Amino acid sequence: MAIAPGSPVKLWYSPGACSFAAHIALLEAGLQPELILAQTGKMTEEFAHVNPKMRVPVLAVGDEVITEMPAILTAISALNPTRQLLGQNTAEIVRSYEWLNYLSGTLHGQGYGGLWRPERFVSDESLHAAVQERARQTIKDCCAFIDGKLSESKSTNSVGDSFTGVDAFLMVFYMWGFRANINMDTDYPAYAALAHRLLQRESVIEARKVHVHMC
Ligand SMILES: N[C@@H](CCC(=O)N[C@@H](CS)C(=O)NCC(=O)O)C(=O)O
Incomplete structure (x- = not known):
């Protein structure tokens, strides 16, 4: 490879x-x-x-x-x-994978997967609304967890004091929150503060021009 x-x-x-x-x-x-x-x-x-x-x-x-x-x-x-897009040292790289697996498996897979693709969890359409309701709660629990981690942290970014891929992945879920009618700015202020800083970055501004339907 x-x-x-x-x-x-x-x-x-x-x-x-x-x-x-x-x-x-x-x-x-x-x-x-x-x-x-x-x-x-x-x-x-x-x-x-x-x-x-x-x-x-x-x-x-x-x-x-x-x-x-x-x-x-x-x-x-x-x-x-x-x-050093996964962190500046081994400890930060470990934290990056901890975040990435959580975001990918729990928030994306279970949360948004359940909300937007309930048929992947249960075939019976009459149960889709129940799956979606539970998934919405999973999303909110994840956002509260993320917000708590960020507000406790003394670092400027999600991992350490420099930009990592975790920040990029967090941007996705910040924007998806609005699509799911969650008020990300009011409900999760520490998460929103990070997202607003990231929104000023050249990379985010450029990528948004392509991913125009983010929010
Ligand atoms: N576990 C995959 C998930 C990728 C995924 O679900 N991508 C979505 C878009 S955010 C997709 O391609 N969905 C197509 C579909 O559901 O038909 C990853 O981490 O890359």
Whole structure:
């Protein structure tokens, strides 16, 4: 497997999707990926060959095709090691993976998966509303947990005092919160303060132009 600086990079994305985080991280690494649209709900047979799981983001680095956010952010970090996009030292890197797995598995998979794709949890349509209600509570519990962690922390970012891929992933869920009619700014002030700082970053401004339907 060769994931080396200088390799050509492609990112399959969908507007409004979590691929926003990968796009931000790529720009933070100083890379200009080839962007390929794979719109959720309209994914093609051709895309199925790229990722049989039928999900974005997908990152290609040379011949290597990488899926799953923690793996993708690891690959992006390796493409520009000087940026230390998973943290400045081992302790921070460990914390980055702790965050990424939580965000990916619990907030994304259980929370937003249940809210927007209840059919993945139970086939019986009469139970979908109950799944969605529980998922909404999971989302709120996660946001409260994130807010608590950030407000207790003495650091400026989610991991340490510099930007990491975790900040990029947190941006996705901050914006999705509004789509789910959760008042992120009022209910989770520490999370919102981080998000508002991140919204000023050049990478976030640029990536938002592509992921226009975020909020
Ligand atoms: N575990 C995957 C989840 C990726 C995922 O669910 N992506 C969504 C967009 S945010 C998707 O492609 N959905 C397509 C669909 O549900 O049909 C990851 O971390 O990358």
